Amino acid sequence: MVSSSDQEFDVLAWQKSLVEESFANMRRMAALPFLHEKAQKVRKGVTPKEVVYEEDKLKVYRYIGKGPIKHKTPLVIVFALVNRPYIVDLKEGRSVVANFVDAGFDTYLIDWGRPNQSDRFLTTDDYVNGYIKNCIDYVNERCGTKQANVLGYCMGGTLSTMFTALHQDVVKNLILLATGIDFATREGLINLWADEKHFDVDAFVDTVGNVPAEFLQQAFLMLKPVQNLIEKPLSFWENIENDRFVDDFLHMETWLNDNIAVPGEVYREFAKYLFQKNLLTQNKFPVGKHIVDLRKITCPVLNLMATNDDLVPPAQSEPLNKLISSKDEKIIKFKAGHIGLAVGGKAQKQLWPEVVDWLAERD
């Protein structure tokens, strides 16, 4: 033993630790060849579903539950235009959709498809007053209802909020998940980078047309470079023998790397009117010929936000409840990240049953 002034440096313990770590690394190396096989088993969405409506590249899925439909009002999930929507039905035990389907909700999901160059001139108006309106109308017609419940996630939440403000008559309840509304805050890095002092959105969109998936992927990666480029791979390496961890990791990574381009004009409008001018909170956001007035939202609203969200900090979502006219509004802040709010194990056990109950009470 080597003695120091106040503590002792245990050489034997160090030697033992080094040998253990070496053996552990050898075991991890042995697990590597099976990784490909595990990656092949990753499924994009787990709950059985059918396509019930199609328009251009858009598809509306209806999820098929095992039990009967117990609630008369259907639920339509609106996902962001960035990434694919199967994150809401990632895998067994980590599915937002399954929570609603199992509770007897007739659940639908809008899949925007993969936009190509022909979609570069699509605007927010096309999405809000076109696609979402048509989907909700279709679902209402199919279910014989006049109103539907709408759940929007991230950018899908912002679109759902605009839709509800413009078409309140067809929305019964609105649930928002990590939704950016007030972009005045510079708490999040994305908001700071998108500021007009640092980002010329017109020059960018005019050059690239649709905003490439790789650009968005890099931007998200740079939000937490050390976590994403060092900590994540290290953590994966250390847990490579843990099947459950690997399965979760592969599902998440498949989704995270499954980026899609964002139609150029929608990106321009979002960057300019939201990130740079913050028009939504001022009730000045133009959607085609209409102006979004948040005060026109009168239905019950449940605003869910994640306390550790780097992409959409709670400060960006919280102001909504004060800007709408709904008397029945609620905020739930949950200790999770942007994605963990939907698929995290804790969120699945604690948050989503509460959300399902909230919606069931207002059916």
Added chain:
Amino acid sequence: MKMDDNFKKSFERATALQNLWVDSMTGMAKSWSDYSPSNDPGEEMKKARQRMLGAISKSWEDFMRTPEFLDMMRESMGQAASWGAQAKAGASRMHETMGTASKQDIDGVLLAIRHVEKRVLDRLETLQDLIEGLETDLSSLNEEHADKINDAFQEELVKKLSAIERTLSKKAAPAARPPATKAPAKKVAAKKPATKTARKTATKTTRRK
């Protein structure tokens, strides 16, 4: 003067980068201060690594908020955009020479389609508003004149029925049949819902006109 500005800018950026590395290194060095040799070395190493990465992460996040980084980001994005625009213009000229369609041409066509679509939709919207206005006018008009129309319809029906009866009575034996002028009127009165049909028919005829 311009050269001085450029030099100043470069110096500030270099300083910001230097600060990033100095902060990261200081943070990493500090992370070892909590090291306790009496604990399990494996666990201690993991904890130290966590602290080191935390320190680097914080330095990077601070750096990405500095005006120098934001300035560099804006400049590089601007350069990329201008390079992209130049490349596009070059490709466009090449396509023009070769007589093929460039991306710009395709975008032009798409934009033209969008404009046509918008104009058609606007026109349809105007027509829809017009039709809705006409329908409202018609329904109010129908309500006003519903009774009149109903009366006229009934009168016409009665006339037709009595004509049929007259024809039938002429054909039949003259002695056997009693006169039945009031019966059809009763039938019409019993079929009151027919007014709706009448209204609908009236609306349809007007629409066609």
